[in-house]
Each structure stands twice: as structure tokens, then as C-alpha cells.
Amino acid sequence: MNDRYLLPDISQPGKTGCSLPALDVSPAELPPKEFLRQEFELPEVSEVGLMRYFTALSKLNYGVDTGFYPLGSCTMKYNPKWHEDVARFPGFASIHPLQQEESVQGALQLMFELQEYLTEITGMHAASLVPLAGAHGEYTGLLLVKAYHRDRGDKTRKKILLTDSSHGTNPASAVMCGFEVGVVASDSEGNVDMKSLESAMNEEVAALTLTMPTTLGLFDPRILEISRLVHERGGLLGADGANLNAFLGRVKFGELGYDYVQLNLHKTFSTPHGGGGPGSGPVCAKKSLADFLPSPVVTNSKGKYRSVSPVKSVGRIANFYGNFGVMCKAYAYIRSLGAEGMKEVSEDAVLNANYLRVKLKPYYNLPYDRVCMHEVVFSGKRQKARGVHTLDIAKRLLDYGLHPPTVYFPLIVEEALMIEPTETESKQTLDSFIEAMKEIAADAERNPEILHGAPHNTPVRRLDDVRAARSPDLRWQMKR
Amino acid sequence: MPSPYLPNTDTDRSAMLREIGVGSVEELFRDIPQEVRHAQFRLPTPLSELELKKELNRLAGRNANLDDYACFLGGGSYRHYIPATVEHVIGRSEFYTAYTPYQAEVSQGTLQSTYEYQSLICQLTAMEVSNAGMYDGSTAAGEAAIMACVITRRNKVAVSTTVNPTFREVITTYVKGRDFSMETIEPGSELPADCACLVAQQPNFLGHLEDMEAQARKAHEAGALFVAIVDPISLGMFQQPGRYGADIAVADGQALGNSMSFGGPGLGVFACRQQYVRQMPGRIVGKTADVDGKPGYVMTLVTREQYIRRERATSNICTSEALMALAAAVYLATLGKSGLKRVAELCYHKAHYAADRIARLKGYSLISAEPFFKEFAVRCPVAPAEINRALLRKRIIGGLDISPVVESAMLLCVTEMNTKEEIDKLVEILGAAHE
DSSP, rough: OTTTOOHHHHHHOOOOOOOOOOOOOOOOOOOGGGGBBBOOOOOOOHHHHHHHHHHHHHBBOOOOSSOEEEEEEETOOOOOOOOOOOOOOHHHTTOOOOGGGBBBHHHHHHHHHHHHHHHHTTTTTTTEOOSSHHHHHHHHHHHHHHHEEEHHHTTOEEEEEEETOOOOOHHHHHHHTOOOEEOOOOOSSBBBOOHHHHOSSTTEEEEOOOOOOOOTOOOOOTTTHHHHHHHHHEEEEEGGGGGGGTTTTOHHHHTTTTTTEEETTTTTTTOOOOTTTOOOOOOOOEEEHHHHHOOOOEEEEETTTEEEEOOOOOOOSSSSSSSHHHHHHHHHHHHHHHHHHHHHHHHHOOOOHHHHHHHHHTTTTTTSSSSSSOEEEEEHHHHHHHTHHHHHHHHHHHHHHHHEEEEEEEEEEEEEEEOOOOOOHHHHHHHHHHHHHHHHHHHHHOOOOHHHHSSSSSOSBBBHHHHHSSOOOOOOOOOO | OTTTTOOOOHHHHHHHHHHHTTTGGGGGTSSSGGSSSSOOOOOOOOOOOHHHHHHHHHHHHOOOOOTTTTOHHHHHTOOOOOHHHHHHHHTTTHHHHHSSSGGGGGGGGHHHHHHHHHHHHHHHOOOEEESSOOHHHHHHHHHHHHHHHHHOOOEEEEEEOOOOOOOHHHHHHHHHHTEEEEEEEESSSOTTTTTEEEEEEETTTBBBBOOHHHHHHHHHTTTOOEEEEEEGGGGGGGGOGGGTSSSSEEEEGGGGTTOOGGGSOEEEEEEGGGGGGGGOOOOOEEEBBBSSSOOOEEEEOGSHHHHHHHHSOOOOOOOOHHHHHHHHHHHHHHHHHHHHHHHHHHHHHHHHHHHHHHHHHHHTTEEEOOOOOSSEEESSOOOHHOOOOOOOHHHHEEEOOOOSSTTTEEEEOOOOOOOOHHHHHHHHHHHHHHH
């Protein structure tokens, strides 16, 4: 059998991967046959066949446990193992979201305390843990903005401003909330262009959403001025908190003038990314927005925990309380670090990024040559002049057993390479990454072919995206 | 004590600071205005792994967990048996510590298993295409309603009154967010003019099986799409949405191998007809080949997505529930053709046994004679909340108190997890509650 078979290839009638109990009651009459289905095929595989299949697949994957994963803006830090165990405690994993509240006081207490911790960490007033991922949190934040202006009777504010370096989910979330999108330019230093903001910030603007540090990995030193301007003109300031790792335990969004912030527990708070989720995207808000938070939030009255709906809630954004399993892990993380531990996290995150900045600068173009925060953005411009693209550099890194950085983002940097080492990587690891990047830069000069053909020793080599999109093959068919 | 998660030593740190050319790490934070650079944080004193694990164990112990309690509660989250294979596969850190598979060459594990997931969902629902999964059933339903508005270029959505009320609330949030409107209609009644879609649920919130084919026909006659919310386990026995005319089928995928976890992480199953694939939200994985002609998988049709199209994307979704989709794929593959059918039959017969016994109790009656699968509503002689308290004392989690919707009624759910002994005990306590 070839090494890339699929489930139908190992399916044989009569096999199964699980034994089930016999019926212990007398069978009931079946409903009218129009309700019943026809036969359909599902794979039939033995337990051993199934385990070998998925184990083989897992070996084709690269995770944080495999090696360095400096994916910019994704904060791929190490995921402590015992936090995984906590989420699997039967008292957390085997509870139903609609159980009587008296029977789930431990879960509600954990949520209440997590709300409190996140509120404290961000310098806000209240928190909702319901959003299920970062983009869902952004969406929630913008629902708050919409409700806030409506509640004040202000119907003219139909626009959300964001920067030209913002993440793609930012404009997409704005549209899902019925807003138009306006773009503020970045200046040559990578900060918000104040002239551009001045002219865009009018009475149609509901809010400016500004990632801090920006997706260039830079802290905008004029943040207080920006906040003042936005508020003076009647707007709100919202944060995509994707980059909180840069100043965790050091700076509070509330003190920077933000009205709300959306966090990513699966980035900053060390919960694993799962190959594309589950995430968790809590929203923390100032007092002015707290009454609009989605339902439910958890309250504590003399040690009795209850879930309630805020008085002017934007309503429900998900079926239940949010991704509770993810919250358990983030809770454990916060309690193991404490305030001092969080400060150490951001210090090492920033130190590691700046070390890479300085060490790689001789080999790659650094478009914003200044101290960076938790990530550094290079440009592959110099290599491009030799016909080598950022994509080639990324693919070549795979041959070194390293995961490439985020590439071609942010959009305002030509041939962008966005590197976020995180605090959970050692100088040793960074040094081997630097060595690989140096060799690649040298190969771009003298041996570009090796880059164009990369990767050479991965389970598959470059894949044909065009073919995939032109004639989509999105599923197998199983014949009877 | 050094932190186990910070591998740099002080020697490393000094060496790095020297290379950077600064005297202290503090200097690296110089862009942050001085007055906000040193915030104070009131957080609990940190604890070691050992201490904190004990404390969290105590906290978990304050919850009545359903490994120790019998459970007859459904209403959107379901207790089904999770075969050991599921935890062992999703517990492999090659899967759970990976990011979204942007670098396909080193993500074939995630990508191929997603292709398996999509295929299995298509088989299960008899729909033509599936995406890689959404957040949960309710948000998948909300996205389906918006997708229908975009496809039909209409801006009104009709939702059946028999759809789970929290799903209806989430659909309302999504629809109104986009400044579209929503109306609720009785099943079988005429659609309001110019509707983009009709959203119905099978089995419905009260557990009843509805005539979905008739509703699909009504929707199509009105030029609207038909969106079916289904219980994936029910498809082990009952008609698949693709066969009764659903244009989009969504489901909460928690029941497919995911623990209840107090309501999340769950999984939003989202499948549709081939002709709408380019309007579908979320990730989609496709099969292709590498430069050597070797088969491989990639994320495809990406021009629908936010990271390419920004404000013109079909949705803002980015991180979703990939690991839960993997669990669902492993679950379906483990049970296979006969296993899924068996689970559904166990649910059906046990639920009917329970309903039959309860209906014979003095003061109790089923609220309807409609056919049902694993959930049914009973009218109770005393307040459901009171009955649930009595049950809890006997280590049973009772049904969902739906008295705000149907007077004195409780929605009970019976799955393969419930033994005859548990059901008999439930019936006994219900009977005693009346006396």
C-alpha cells in the first residue's frame, strides 16, 4: 500500500473500531418509514488499523512540540502539559452546560475568577469569555461599539477605521457587524500616520481598532495622543489583543485609553492552537461598554456563582458559555505565573525578538530599523533582487526542520517575513535559526536554485494550489 | 525557582542584551510612554504545578460530573460515548500543538485528516461539500443564514419557531449584525415574501421529527434556500438532509466524539450543495499533487477567506475548531457504518422505553404524539425545577426545564449512555415527586 492511503482504502465490510453494548430494553416500534434513511457508506476499520492510520498522519505534521515555530502574530508558545490534563478532569470535561447552576459551582467559579483576572490584566472593567476565537472576539467588540452608539441615539457612525497593517479578520469582522471600513495609513516609522488619522476621524467613525503593538511588532509611542483624538471626536478605541504577549504583566490596555480589547487565550495564555482551533477570544471592556456584553456573564454573590445576561446585552453570540476547556488551561497558566511571572514572559518575548532583529539585520532588509517588541518584521527585498522570493526562503527553512515565519504579512511590507520567537524558546534554538537564515541568505546569492526547488526533504514538496482551486477535489466518494 | 516555561538562563539573557547593545531589558520597552509602562497587577500569588493541580482538582470536585451522575439532559449538548481512539489521536501533540496548516508541506497530517473529515461529513449528511468546521452549531446556523442572503440577494431570513431558542438568538445576532432581518414562522406555514432562506431543525427543539421534505419544498417554491439544522447522531437512523432537499446543512458536532466540557469547545458542522461552495464560509481542504506528482492536500478556494479578501470575505472566521473536527473524523471512522447505526438505535429504543414508562406515571404525559428520536418533552405534575432538585439529591441530572416555553414541561434526553437501571430509577423518582 502506498504511504498516502485514505480511510476507504482500508475499509472492509464487517470491521469496526469500537464495541457497543446490547440493547437492555425491549425495542420500540419504528416511526413511519419516510423518516428513516436509506443505507449509506461509512468506512469500516479495525481499531488497530485506525490508530496506525492517524498515527502515520500525525507524523506528517509539525507542531510546537516538534520544534521552533516563529509564526509572527500567532504566538506559538509552548503549551504546558499539565494544563492539558486539567481540562480533562472529569469535573471539567464531563459537565453539561445546562446543568442546574448549583451542580456546577466549581466551573462557574473558575469562569468568574478568569473574568476577574483578564479584567485586571487588561485594565478594563468587565469581561465576556463567550467569544470562541480571536475573530469572534473582534466581532463581539464591534457589536459592543454598534450597541453603544445606538444606545446614545447616534446613528451617523457607520464606519470602522483600521490601519493598513491590520489583520484580515479586522475588516471582515467590521463588515459582519454592518460597518463600512476606512483605512488609516502607517508612517515611515511604522506608526499611525497622524495626518491620515486626523482627516479620517470624523463623525461617521464609530471606532478605531488598533492592534498594539501593531502587526509590525512595533509599539506606537503616540498611543495616548491617538486615544485622545479618537475620543475627542466621539469614537471608541478597540484593540485586537493578538499581540498582548509583548507587554503582558507590564502595560494595561485600559491605561492606554482603549475602550475594549479582545484577547486570544490560544496565543498569549499558552493554550494550544489545535491545528486551527479551538481558540478562545474573550472581550474585556470599560464600564461604558460593560452593559452590552454578550450573554451570559458569570457573577458572584456571596460565594454563589450565577450566569446572567447584562442589562443591555447584544445577545447571544454562541450556544453556551464559550470554549470552557480552553478557559481551564488559561486559568491554570495565569495562576502558575502570577503578576511577576507574566512580566518575565513579556521580557523574554521582547528580548528574543530583538536578539533576532540584531542578528539577522546584516542579512535581511529591516524596513523599520528600531527596537521591536515581541516580533520583528523583515523584508525579503534584498533576496528578491536575486530572483529569490520570501516564499522560497520560507520553504527552504522547512528543509532545516524549522517552521517558517509568517510570510507576506503585514501587507504594507514588501516580501514580508514576520518572526515571533516567543519567550518559550532558548538562545540555543534562536542561534540555530539564525544560522539557518544566514545560510539561506548566502544560498540566495550563490545557489538560488536550491531555494527555488525547496523544500527537498519534507513529506511532500511544493503543492499545486492552482490545480486544487481550479478543479476542487474536496472529498472522497465511497462506493457501495 | 526558574520557570519551566522560560528556557533562557540569566547567562543567555546577558549575552543577548550585549549583542543587542542595550544595558537592560527595560530599554527595549522605551517606545511605551513612561506613565503607562509600569502598571500594577493584583493577581493571586503563583503556585507550583503540584499545588495548583490539587487546587484545581478540588474546584473540579465542586461540579457534579456526569461520569458519577446519571444524566437525562440534552437541549444542544449531548452525552454520548467517546471511544478511546478519539482521545488518543487528538492527544497526539503533533496534532494539537500545530497551527492552522499554512505551510502545507509540514501540515499534511492536519490537512489529510481534514479531507477525511469533510468526506465523512458529506457521507453522513448526503450533502455534496463540507467545510473544515465552524465554532459551534449555532454560529454555523448564523453563518448559513447570512450565506443564503448573499446567494439569493435577499435580506430577510425565516426561522422556524421549533428551532432551539438559543440557536434562534445566535442567528438573530448574526443576521441583525449584517443589518438583515429575521422572522420566526410556525412549521408548515407560508414563508414571508422575499425570504433568503427557511431555517428548520431536525429533530426539532422539543425532540420531534418534522416533515422536512415539505418544508424544503415550501422554501424552494418561494425562491428561498432551505437550511437544515440536524442532530448528527440521528443520521444513524433518520433521513439525511441531502435527501430531503437541504441546500445547507449545519449541526453541532459536539456529539461526534467531543466531551461536553460545559459547552465548549464544540464544533460547527457546515455542508452545502456543490453549486454554493464558493460562497461557503470557513476553511476548505482540497486534494492536489506536489511538483513530483505525489498526492497531497492544501487549503483551497482561499479567495473566499478574510486573509486574502479582507472586507470582501465570505466570513471573518479564522481560527475555528480544527481539533474537534479531527475528533469527529476519528469518531465516525471508529464507529463506522454499523457502529453509528447502533448508537442511534440504542438512543431511539432507550428513549422510547423511558418515554413510555414516564407517560404511564400519574400526572405525567408526553406533550405530543409526534415521532421522536432521543429527546421528548413531558408535562409534569409539579414544577420541573423541583423535580430536578429531587433528582440531583439522588445523583441524577434531570431534563431541561422548558416551562417558560411549554407549561410545566421538562425536556428529557436518553442516549446509549443511559442503562435500563438508570431509566428505571429516574421513573421511580419522577413517580415519587408527585406524591
